Amino acid sequence: YTVTDPPLKLLRRFIxxxxxxxxxxxxxxxxxxxxxxxxxxxxxxL
Numbered sequence: 001y002t003v004t005d006p007p008l009k010l011l012r013r014f015i016x017x018x019x020x021x022x023x024x025x026x027x028x029x030x031x032x033x034x035x036x037x038x039x040x041x042x043x044x045x046l
Contacts, residue, residue: 011028015027015031
């Protein structure tokens with residue numbers, strides 16, 4: 001949790017959960033994974 005919580009908390013400030021009826025979907029995790037994927041690809045190409 002030490003590594004993942006700070007970026008997730010930051011993203012959760014800007015990305016509200018998506019409400020689907022009685023369920024709330026946290027999109028910040030998916031956005032963080034996309035950002036990490038892009039950063040990894042950029043580093044590999046260097």
